[in-house]
Ligand SMILES: Nc1nc2c(c(=O)[nH]1)N(C=O)[C@@H](CNc1ccc(C(=O)N[C@@H](CCC(=O)O)C(=O)O)cc1)CN2
């Protein structure tokens with residue numbers, strides 16, 4: 496086991512716990528409201544996108560329900576992660592925005608296999624941890640890493656709570672930095688510019 500792998504494992508453990516604690520402390524009705532719509536600062540990353548990728552949040556993750564509704568309202572198509580099996584590669588399939596059109600997948604609700612597979616032009620990704628250099632730590636399955644490596648033109652936007660910011664996320668050669676991170680307190684951009692959401 497290389498040092499980076501064990502550092503990532505330890506950071507994942509600590510940050511998953513911090514993420515869940517933070518989420519649990521928020522009143523349920525407030526969680527989704529905090530992330531109402533993508534902040535102005537990231538509009539350049541999504542304005543020309545026809546298809547925007549989101550995710551179906553699990554406990555602890557930043558909720559995406561309001562983003563989904565907003566993106567549909569402004570005429571975007573939205574897509575969600577889809578995998579055939581646990582270890583399977585990640586794909587994206589279109590989503591109508593209705594919970595009823597989702598079915599049970601290996602990792603949770605996902606679009607039906609009959610929905611068209613698409614390549615989102617911009618992708619909102621759940622984070623386990625991030626840092627000021629826009630490095631991302633995910634679940635460790637390599638799902639997003641693999642997909643992003645094959646689709647480098649897709650803009651990568653991380654969603655996380657401020658408590659998930661690390662001093663420095665350990666990185667491998669395959670890790671691709673994000674184009675932006677949105678938290679409940681700020682938007683992090685590559686220039687280290689800090690703006691309010
Ligand atoms: N909401 C959501 N959807 C997603 C992801 C995600 O992180 N969040 N994914 C992101 O890739 C993909 C699914 N991959 C996942 C990989 C691992 C775990 C997970 O929960 N892992 C275990 C720990 C596994 C380990 O450390 O060995 C866990 O947290 O208990 C979840 C999803 C696609 N869909």
Ligand SMILES: Nc1ncnc2c1ncn2[C@@H]1O[C@H](COP(=O)(O)OP(=O)(O)OP(=O)(O)O)[C@@H](O)[C@H]1O
Pocket residue numbers: 503631632633634635636637638639640641644667669670
């Ligand atoms: N582009 C890639 N090509 C081949 N293997 C990769 C690639 N990206 C990641 N992997 C492999 O996937 C596994 C998980 O990588 P890593 O620990 O960086 O996960 P992560 O970024 O936290 O997770 P995820 O990408 O699922 O959000 C590692 O074994 C890594 O070698």
